[in-house]
Every structure is written in structure tokens, then in C-alpha cells.
Amino acid sequence: MTQIINKPKDAVSQVLNGVAFIHQDKLERLKNTGIIKIKENKTDQVALISGGGSGHEPAHFGYVGDGMLSASVSGPIFIPPKAAEILKAIHSVATEKGVLLIIKNFEKDVTNFLEAKELAVAEGIKVEHIIVNDDCSIEEGSYKKRRRGVAGTILVHKILGAAAKEGKSLAELKILGEEVVASMNTLGVALASGKTIGSEKPVFSLEKNEISFGIGIHGESGYRSEPFFSSEYLANELINKLLTQYSNHHQYPFALMINGLGGTTVMEQYIFANDVKRLLDLEGINIVFQKSGNFMTSTNMAGISLTFLEIKEKVWLNYLNEITNAFAW
Known part of the structure; x- marks a missing residue:
């Protein structure tokens, strides 16, 4: 492109x-x-x-x-x-x-x-x-x-x-x-590689309709590649793996961030957000802060990451909600 x-x-x-x-x-x-x-x-x-x-x-x-x-x-x-x-x-x-x-x-x-x-x-x-x-x-x-x-x-x-x-x-x-x-964990998934500036060569290779779980922001390989099924399937995989990082995921409320990796449309991000909400509701997870957007990309990689932060102190939530004029927040 x-x-x-x-x-x-x-x-x-x-x-x-x-x-x-x-x-x-x-x-x-x-x-x-x-x-x-x-x-x-x-x-x-x-x-x-x-x-x-x-x-x-x-x-x-x-x-x-x-x-x-x-x-x-x-x-x-x-x-x-x-x-x-x-x-x-x-x-x-x-x-x-x-x-x-x-x-x-x-x-x-x-x-x-x-x-x-x-x-x-x-x-x-x-x-x-x-x-x-x-x-x-x-x-x-x-x-x-x-x-x-x-x-x-x-x-x-x-x-x-x-x-x-x-x-x-x-x-x-x-x-x-x-x-x-x-108190924080992130997992990402790629649907297609990004390309570096001025290059037509992808950073890594994926077959058509294939996804890679655990991909890095510099094109590092993931832990598993398989055919794409649905946004809901992606959300389920990432949520389940993230929750295993917490000994008791009902002890504290969570903040979450949905991050587009550069080539993921706003429509896709909000569809994914809807899936994340439905699945977390089923798990009874208390979400007290949420954001979606392109916050840390990998050139124009098609993919998404999900971050969970356990809010162990109420003041952390206050800090997240404080006003800033940083333009990308």
C-alpha cells in the first residue's frame, strides 16, 4: 500500500x-x-x-x-x-x-x-x-x-x-x-504484519486469514498462529490468558486499555470492545476505567492488544481520571 x-x-x-x-x-x-x-x-x-x-x-x-x-x-x-x-x-x-x-x-x-x-x-x-x-x-x-x-x-x-x-x-x-x-498485564494479537517506512516487505509473515497470538510491537513472533474465527474468539483468548495472571481477579477492580496496533479500524476496535465487555460481565469482573484507541502502534500492523491493570489503590483510579493536555490521551 x-x-x-x-x-x-x-x-x-x-x-x-x-x-x-x-x-x-x-x-x-x-x-x-x-x-x-x-x-x-x-x-x-x-x-x-x-x-x-x-x-x-x-x-x-x-x-x-x-x-x-x-x-x-x-x-x-x-x-x-x-x-x-x-x-x-x-x-x-x-x-x-x-x-x-x-x-x-x-x-x-x-x-x-x-x-x-x-x-x-x-x-x-x-x-x-x-x-x-x-x-x-x-x-x-x-x-x-x-x-x-x-x-x-x-x-x-x-x-x-x-x-x-x-x-x-x-x-x-x-x-x-x-x-x-x-499489577499490569498485556497481550496482543496480529492479523497482518506492518511494514517499515518506505518498504513493501512485511516485518513478519502470516498466511491469509491467519492470526498470531502474543505478537510483539517490533514484529516478534507470537506463541501460536491459527486461522481467524471472530472478534469474540480473540477477546475470549486474551481475557482468559490475562486473568490467569491474577491470583484472585475478583479482589480488586480493573482498568483496561484496548490498543490498536496501527492498521486496525475504529469500527473493529469497538466491536472488540463490545465482546470484551460481554465476556467480562459473564466473569463478574468489575471494570472501573476503560479506554480504546491507537496508543502504541507497530507502524501499520493490523492487530489489537488488551491491557488489564488491577486497581489496588483508589488513588490510581483518580490519577487515571485526572485531566491532561497530552494530545494522544
Whole structure:
């Protein structure tokens, strides 16, 4: 399918320029970097930074705003930013209260963000981090959980962003973030591979009318591929596997996020949402917060993911409902 682009090598930079232009009332791009930052940085609260490879739009720049991230850092397609660039982002928003890095659990992301943290700390900047590992799929042919950082990362941005705005300290935010991550699980399913910018070659292969459960946001293979039956069947598989991650799924209420992976229409997302609601009603699951949309994509992959977050503290729900001007929330 033809894409509305110019030269593929310029795509990431032009995306960032477009974001800064459309949202110039509240965001700016640091020239010649992958950094999008809030224009009016709050100096009386902890600054939050997240990021990773491009190709997951609107993640992560869509969550920069009052009550969410202070800055995001975008690397090339599916490649995390380098430590030097992350350090620039830290410099651009650091406050006396400190900086918290929210990192998705991929090896290169973790390596580069932690290197930037060490450099910043050596300069005397207070920096902490949390690692989001909400993916609960298993490796193909084994029972080893992968625990990648995927769409649930956005819920972490929202909860910690609201808590930071409230005045929580760096240490308090780190503890809160780790508690939220431990209470969250995500599973995804792909119906067709996405393609990288300017390429006609799919990232991975699926037969016609075939789906893959547990697919990754960079095209990593799933734990099972089989013919597609229905939206309801997909919802049933994902719900059942997610609920097994909780020892007592009636103990606490849940927040859920339905996330389109880039090539899934709004109509499909809401049909899936209807199936999720009916099945959760049958299970007697108490849902107190719900969102559907494209929050963390994989270029133009056709597919969907479902995130469950056990609301162990009422204040978590309050944080999810707090107002933010981050444009993708």
C-alpha cells in the first residue's frame, strides 16, 4: 500500500516537525534531536521522560503534556535513541525535584536509558527509573514469559504524570511505578504484519486469514498462529490468558486499555470492545476505567492488544481520571 511520505530516511524527523507544528501551543522539538518536550516545564515537580524507537506513534510524544510526560525521545524506526540524546532530554527538563525515566523492557532501550541515567547522575542530577514489562505472552515453544514493555506503558505515563503533578517525590514515584507495573498485564494479537517506512516487505509473515497470538510491537513472533474465527474468539483468548495472571481477579477492580496496533479500524476496535465487555460481565469482573484507541502502534500492523491493570489503590483510579493536555490521551 502506498504511503504518504517523502524520502524514507527523512520520515522520523518530518514526523517530529509535524507534531511540533500541530501542537505548538504546548510542545516543541529540540532542534536536530528526537526530543519533543513540554513548552512550559514545571520546575516544582519531578520531570518524567520516556521514549524508544519510532514506529509506535503516537507513542511516546503523544503523551508529553501537563499531567503526563515532560519530554519524549524518539530514535529511528524500531531502534531506541542513543544515550547521548536521552541525556539531552534529561538536561532539557531536569528540575531540583529530579527526573524519572520510564523505560520499556527491551534490551537496547534499557541499556541506553540506564547509560544516560549514569551520565546524568555523575553530573549531579537526581535521576531514577522504572522498567515497564507488562507483556505476559510466552516464547514460542516454551513457557517462558517474555515480559516486554508494550501498551500498558501509557497507563504508567498517566498515573505517574498525575502523581508527579500532585507533588510526589522522586522516591515515591519510583515505588508507585513499580507497584503499578506489577499489577499490569498485556497481550496482543496480529492479523497482518506492518511494514517499515518506505518498504513493501512485511516485518513478519502470516498466511491469509491467519492470526498470531502474543505478537510483539517490533514484529516478534507470537506463541501460536491459527486461522481467524471472530472478534469474540480473540477477546475470549486474551481475557482468559490475562486473568490467569491474577491470583484472585475478583479482589480488586480493573482498568483496561484496548490498543490498536496501527492498521486496525475504529469500527473493529469497538466491536472488540463490545465482546470484551460481554465476556467480562459473564466473569463478574468489575471494570472501573476503560479506554480504546491507537496508543502504541507497530507502524501499520493490523492487530489489537488488551491491557488489564488491577486497581489496588483508589488513588490510581483518580490519577487515571485526572485531566491532561497530552494530545494522544
